[in-house]
Amino acid sequence: MSDARYRLIGSTASPYALKLRGILRYRRIPFDWVIMTRELRAATRHLKPMLIPVLQYPDGSHGAETTALAHDLEVRHEGRSVIPEDPAAAFLNDLLEDMADEWAVKALFFYRWWDPEDQEYVARWAGEEWSVFDAEPGSAEEAEAMRIRQVGRMPILGATQENRALLEESYRRMLAAFEPHVGMNRYLFGTRPSLADFAWYGQFSQLAIDPTPMRIMRAIAPRTDIWTRRLDDASGVEGAWHTLDRALEGAAGALLSLAGELYLPFLAANAEAYAKGAERLRIRVWGLDYTLSPFKYQVKCLDRLRARFAALPEDARARLSGSLDEAGALKILAGGTA
Structure with missing residues (x-):
């Protein structure tokens, strides 16, 4: 190029x-x-x-x-790839990126539009930068239009009182998965960032700024807060990939456990509900309930993860299967239900 x-x-x-x-x-x-x-x-x-x-x-x-x-x-473009070279680690990278994009965003959306303080803060900011309304850019009318639009979408995306406890608990557990393991040049799969790191950075970049989740992050995950700011521009970072076993000793392993407990059961329940034409999917995780209308796109997410797992070289799948089984993820990725 x-x-x-x-x-x-x-x-x-x-x-x-x-x-x-x-x-x-x-x-x-x-x-x-x-x-x-x-x-x-x-x-x-x-x-x-x-x-x-x-x-x-x-x-x-x-x-x-x-x-x-x-x-x-x-x-x-060659060089400075964000995909680990080991196929087994590359698959785990896919899974953790998907969890950030499709689940961490649920906590973000909940916090962003639940409390009036957060609503007011974000509506002014996002309204002016998304340019979806006819009101004067930067005006109070534009901000209010954004607030009404996004608050109205909360039930569709599961940001409800019924789901509040699980969304709040999942945010705290996501932070806990990162906090002991991040630092200067410490990433999910080595001393260089992966696609999954950037996916989590994207979600945390907002959670670290919006008033309510910002206070939570700074109180219980201050190292993660700093890591997030550093990853905004990693153009000067040089590093190497860890072995799969070493990566699984850190945040990647902790996040894999969350995927097995929460994210993959959610995807499986969504796919089952969608296939049956059910109006709602329901899961119970950590003693907390979550219910939502099924989404076709997240059926595709599960199908894609299953296909990538099935396509792994036999030795890579064997090296990863033990950790997936221990996390409760293997059965779902192999085509079973939660």
Whole structure:
């Protein structure tokens, strides 16, 4: 590839935009960071679904969905990969990235739009940068429109009183998984960051700023708070991948346990409910209930993880299977139910 520049169109209020921005910075891929405007939203309206961020390639074409974009950049650019070389670790990287993108965001959405203090803070910020309303940019009317829009989506995304206890507990357990293991150049799979690190960074970048989850993070996970700020720009980080066993001794292993206890049972229950045409999925984790209408996209998430696990070389699958079984994840990934 030449040094022609990309353009990343996003918002500082988007965990996914900051995830991809962090990857581009770490990989030293030339790009310009641009906040979404009405004009840019109109120019990218052909992308379905319309997501933030949008990556404009040097040839002028556009792409969306950060996981697909990150893997496409791996093909287009050599060096400083965010995918571990060991296939077994690469699969675990896929699983932990998926959990950040699809579950950690639930805690983020809950905290962001539950309390009036958080609503007011984020609505002003996100309203101006997402450019989805006709009101004057930066106006009180725009902020209120954003607040009403997002609060109205809370039941759809499971941010309800019924689910509150599990969402709050899962946030605390996610922080606990990271806190003993992060630090200067200490990442999930070595002394260099992975795609999963950037996915978690994206979610934590917002949780570390929004008022309520920020206070929780700084009280119980101060090292994670600092790690999150450092990962915003890791362009100067050099490092190496750990062995799978060593990675599993740290945050990657702790997060795998959460995947087995919470995330994969959620995906399995979602897939089962969707297949049956049920109106609601229900799980009970740590003695706490969670219920939600099933989503087709998260059926695809589980299918994709199962396919990648099945496609692993036999030796890689064998090296990983013991840890997956201990975490309670193997049965679901192999095609069973929770």
